[in-house]
Amino acid sequence: MTIFEYDGDAIILDMGIQFPEEDMPGIDYIIPNAKYLEHKKKNIRGVVFTHGHLDHIGAAPILLEQLGNPVIVGKDLTLALIKHKQEDYKKGTAKNLKTIRIDKLTDIIKLGKFTIKFFQVEHSIMDAVGVIIETPNGTVIHPGDWTLARDINGVTHINYDELSKLPKPTVLMLESLGSTNDKRHGIYEEIYKNIMNILTNAPGRVIIGTFSSQLERVRWILESAEKLGKKVALDGYSMKMNVQVAQELGYIKSAKNVLIDIKDLHRYPENKVVVVCTGAQGEKNAVLMRIINKQHRFVQLKKEDTVVFSSSIIPGNERSIQRLKDNMYRQCDNVIHGEIMEVHVSGHATREDILTMINQIKPTYFIPVYANYYFLREAEQLALKNGFPKERIFVPDNGSIIEVNTQKAVMLDRKAPSDYVFVDGLGVSDNQNIVLRDRQVLAGDGMLVVIATIDSKTGTLIQNPDIISRGFVFLKDNKDLIEEIRNKVKQLVIKSDPKTWADSNQIRNDIRDKIGQFVLSKTEKRPMMLPVIIEV
The missing domain is CATH 3.10.20.580 (Ubiquitin-like (UB roll))
Structure with missing residues (x-):
């Protein structure tokens, strides 16, 4: 979550959740600390959402309620996913959301003294947008989560030279998760060709584990299955919900003739069915883990099945995924993942992409964001080696406050409150450190x-x-x-x-x-x- 203030007005960009770390037993997830806005609720002119991933919308139901339900801005899929999250949080409250729909990238929206514009970005979910925030003191360029997809010759699909013409000073706030990744992107055509070959040649069932937000990929699997005369069963609450939302919006059209209920798998020949499910990160109660642990009601692995991990590894999940793979290989002869075949394209940029973005936009100031601190520092070093002036780079920490005007930019010594706010069952609290410490002691000794x-x-x-x-x-x-x-x-x-x-x-x-x-x-x-x- 990022807060922007100008002349008494405030807007917010994204309201995501963070998943608990291994030393946080019993915590469901972590939400941004909104204490800084406690006495500024009347100044909030709106919340702009860049896309519909949980790390960008997951805290919306709780925080919107805390902040007096300000207007929210987003593309269709993003708004629809927020409404579903709101209904899950408190039934019947989604109708109270005040929304502004982004129809076209050329839309211009006024939120108080802020002028909001948009630009195209590529990410692993439909309806992702980059955001331009204009004020008389400067212009912020924020792509949210992003990547630069390239063709087989390394040429990007999108060029951002036009953004270099925005009113100065410009501040480029760049998600920097890929600041240590110097590998080339997977190419979509190659990924889809590989998955098509897997679906065509699999001797038995195909089970694909992926993120529920990978709706482009799910749509492509559904279209491919229809061409091959196969049926697809979706499993996992978020997977089924996201696909349903995409169907309602018209983003997925072929599903009607292809989708079957997971409990009806046995009615079809095994080489004619595909299961698309959640759990490729080794989550304890997710579908793929239940299949591997032989706890799934309708799917028991067989030697001739083909299992595909079509997702990247989120840092921190390496051990869980390794255990998942070990048990998968014990039960199945055909396991396919990114180490042996390109079956996933990351939605995040590489080092080359970060440099390309900086060179094309030519910002006055550069602020790496949306990543662990060491990624931000690596992004800083990357920009410095590329000739960007050190005094124009700001590496923020949680709670950092940066002031920008037409003359200069400075990071203030004071910080906004940024202590963890834990969601534990039905409780939301920033005072659970004692409870967490007790759980850690109980777990350890x-x-x-x-x-x-x-x-x-x-x-x-x-x-x-x-x-x-x-x-x-x-x-x-x-x-x-x-x-x-x-x-x-x-x-x-x-x-x-x-x-x-x-x-x-x-x-x-x-x-x-x-x-x-x-x-x-x-x-x-x-x-x-x-x-x-x-x-x-």
């Missing part, structure tokens, strides 16, 4: 519950302290350790003289600290200590 029952009149222990271990040690195999802990607790309670207690807080703290230290010295583990004092 487990927990130890110590229960001491005290006679409130005499101050004596009624029975030996109870010790309960979960995820720490197996009690039956560590009887001596448990007995030592029990004796230590008994000594602490007796020494504290329960008859003199004002309350049990002090003894609970003593047990937590001293038993925790004792356990650490014996096991080199720090389980979560939960002392329970019962006075009867």
